Amino acid sequence: MFERVLIAEDHENTSLSVKRALIDLGVEDPKYVAYCDQALSWIRKGLNIAQPYDLFITDLSFVEDHTIQEITDGAALIKAVKEIQPELKILVFSAEGRPEVISSLIRDLGIDAYVRKARHDVQELRSAIESIAKGKTYFPIQIRQTTRENNSFAFTPYDTTIIRLLAQGAKQKEIPQYLKEHKIIPTGLSSLEKRLNLIRDVLGFSTNEQLIAYCKDFKII
Amino acid sequence: MFERVLIAEDHENTSLSVKRALIDLGVEDPKYVAYCDQALSWIRKGLNIAQPYDLFITDLSFVEDHTIQEITDGAALIKAVKEIQPELKILVFSAEGRPEVISSLIRDLGIDAYVRKARHDVQELRSAIESIAKGKTYFPIQIRQTTRENNSFAFTPYDTTIIRLLAQGAKQKEIPQYLKEHKIIPTGLSSLEKRLNLIRDVLGFSTNEQLIAYCKDFKII
DNA sequence: TTTTGCTTTACGGTTTCCCGTAAGGAAAGT
DNA sequence: ACTTTCCTTACGGGAAACCGTAAAGCAAAA
Numbered sequence: 001m002f003e004r005v006l007i008a009e010d011h012e013n014t015s016l017s018v019k020r021a022l023i024d025l026g027v028e029d030p031k032y033v034a035y036c037d038q039a040l041s042w043i044r045k046g047l048n049i050a051q052p053y054d055l056f057i058t059d060l061s062f063v064e065d066h067t068i069q070e071i072t073d074g075a076a077l078i079k080a081v082k083e084i085q086p087e088l089k090i091l092v093f094s095a096e097g098r099p100e101v102i103s104s105l106i107r108d109l110g111i112d113a114y115v116r117k118a119r120h121d122v123q124e125l126r127s128a129i130e131s132i133a134k135g136k137t138y139f140p141i142q143i144r145q146t147t148r149e150n151n152s153f154a155f156t157p158y159d160t161t162i163i164r165l166l167a168q169g170a171k172q173k174e175i176p177q178y179l180k181e182h183k184i185i186p187t188g189l190s191s192l193e194k195r196l197n198l199i200r201d202v203l204g205f206s207t208n209e210q211l212i213a214y215c216k217d218f219k220i221i
Numbered sequence: 222m223f224e225r226v227l228i229a230e231d232h233e234n235t236s237l238s239v240k241r242a243l244i245d246l247g248v249e250d251p252k253y254v255a256y257c258d259q260a261l262s263w264i265r266k267g268l269n270i271a272q273p274y275d276l277f278i279t280d281l282s283f284v285e286d287h288t289i290q291e292i293t294d295g296a297a298l299i300k301a302v303k304e305i306q307p308e309l310k311i312l313v314f315s316a317e318g319r320p321e322v323i324s325s326l327i328r329d330l331g332i333d334a335y336v337r338k339a340r341h342d343v344q345e346l347r348s349a350i351e352s353i354a355k356g357k358t359y360f361p362i363q364i365r366q367t368t369r370e371n372n373s374f375a376f377t378p379y380d381t382t383i384i385r386l387l388a389q390g391a392k393q394k395e396i397p398q399y400l401k402e403h404k405i406i407p408t409g410l411s412s413l414e415k416r417l418n419l420i421r422d423v424l425g426f427s428t429n430e431q432l433i434a435y436c437k438d439f440k441i442i
Numbered sequence: 443t444t445t446t447g448c449t450t451t452a453c454g455g456t457t458t459c460c461c462g463t464a465a466g467g468a469a470a471g472t
Numbered sequence: 473a474c475t476t477t478c479c480t481t482a483c484g485g486g487a488a489a490c491c492g493t494a495a496a497g498c499a500a501a502a
Contacts, residue, residue: 010339010340011235011316011338011339011340011342012238012339012340012341012342012343012344013234013235013238013239013242013338013342013343013346014232014234014235014238014338016238016241016343017233017234017235017237017238018234020237021234034340063316063318063339063340065339065340095232095284095316097284117232117234117235118231118232118233118284118286119231119232119233119255119284119286120233121232121233121234122233122234122237123233125234166428166430166431167430167431167433167434168431168434169426169427169428169430169431170427170428171427171428171488171489172488172489172490173487173488173489185450186449186450186451187450187451188450188451188452189451189452190450190451190452190453191449191450191451193489193490193491194450194491196490197490197491205390206390206391206392207387207390207391207392208429208430208489209387209388209390209429209430209433210387210388210389210390212388212430212433212434212437213388213389213433213437213442216433216434216437216438217437221434392458392459393458393459393460394457394458394459406480407479407480407481408480408481409480409481409482410481410482411461411480411481411482411483412479412480412481414459414460414461415461415480417460418460418461429459
């Protein structure tokens with residue numbers, strides 16, 4: 001079983017349950033922090049004093065409060081952690097249920113396990129921790145299947161720029177002006193229209209409203 | 222202190238922490254359910270056998286799973302509970318942070334306490350329970366002050382319906398047809414245009430795209 | 443240089459949306 | 473019965489978006 005475990009979780013009640021589950025599994029003294037920055041700094045400290053953590057359990061969403069943080073969400077935290085201690089095992093424990101989001105954590109950040117906060121999450125948590133301890137991964141069943149059937153569109157930086165502008169209330173005919181000022185090509189209104197048309201077409205959408213909703217759902221903007 | 226307490230919470234880990242907090246406060250044997258329908262039926266049963274609950278702690282959001290439920294969210298559950306046992310003390314324990322939502326629970330449903338899942342939620346939970354036991358209410362400070370400075374718009378069911386339709390790709394001129402079929406009034410295209418115009422105006426938006434982005438951000442749809 | 447192929451832009455017709463005005467229609471008060 | 477008020481709907485002009493086509497630009501190959 002793991003020697004040194006760190007929990008990053010902003011809901012105190014959840015952190016207590018996670019801690020208890022770890023103790024039940026034989027983990028000596030699981031540590032707990034409520035802020036992303038603190039998590040990163042503790043992991044760094046663990047490396048410095050040659051007592052690195054061997055398991056990191058983190059939430060995805062952290063509510064902001066009065067203390068200003070560099071890192072404000074779990075995904076960014078994981079990325080930062082991976083940079084200073086790439087081999088550290090990471091388990092994400094979150095209420096997030098969208099397959100795309102979870103898949104992206106697995107694909108892009110290389111997490112080792114995902115447990116969704118749900119009706120039997122404590123049980124799942126134990127299974128996941130035991131899996132990681134054996135060198136395996138642990139993911140929800142739906143995810144293990146559907147990492148491939150990715151009907152999503154490959155948004156270019158150009159795409160996300162114009163979509164973000166629309167979401168901020170810009171009118172299409174105002175956007176070429178912005179593109180010129182920021183030296184983003186193509187700048188023409190026609191190109192922009194054509195591009196939006198293509199995106200909508202590929203994704204099977206009929207309106208810009210629908211596209212914005214989609215991008216918000218999948219955190220593309 | 223309370224004699225009979227029921228917890229409705231779909232995250233097992235949270236339910237365990239709440240249960241523990243109650244036991245620490247001297248509650249004999251707090252009961253726990255993970256589904257809304259089950260909560261309602263247990264409360265009904267308590268009344269039938271002349272052992273009514275005297276405190277009900279509930280979450281707001283319940284993730285749907287395979288078991289089909291009549292009631293699918295905490296607000297509806299509270300409403301149903303109030304109908305069969307109006308004097309039952311109700312504490313809402315949720316991650317929801319939007320003041321409008323919390324205010325509406327207090328104003329429209331008459332809840333007795335609200336504790337947000339956060340960095341010191343267990344501590345807060347204890348305080349809230351003790352407050353209710355003394356016949357007082359317990360609400361976050363910002364709520365007690367700012368039921369006024371509400372820069373957000375009060376979306377009606379009508380509003381969310383048409384916005385949801387837009388987000389699903391419906392064209393405005395198609396929506397009146399839908400409204401007629403579903404007997405939602407007003408059905409006219411003009412009313413719809415006027416309403417959207419008002420919403421955008423109040424929120425300071427210039428396009429529908431911006432409105433959709435806002436509604437997604439604040440989980441209005 | 444010219445040709446070829448691709449991307450970007452310009453332009454016009456059509457549709458949709460926007461928004462003001464005015465006409466209906468129901469409920470409540472006089 | 474007659475206003476008054478509020479809400480809903482109808483209509484029309486103008487703006488914006490949509491979409492096809494054609495022209496212009498531009499880079500690599502001939």
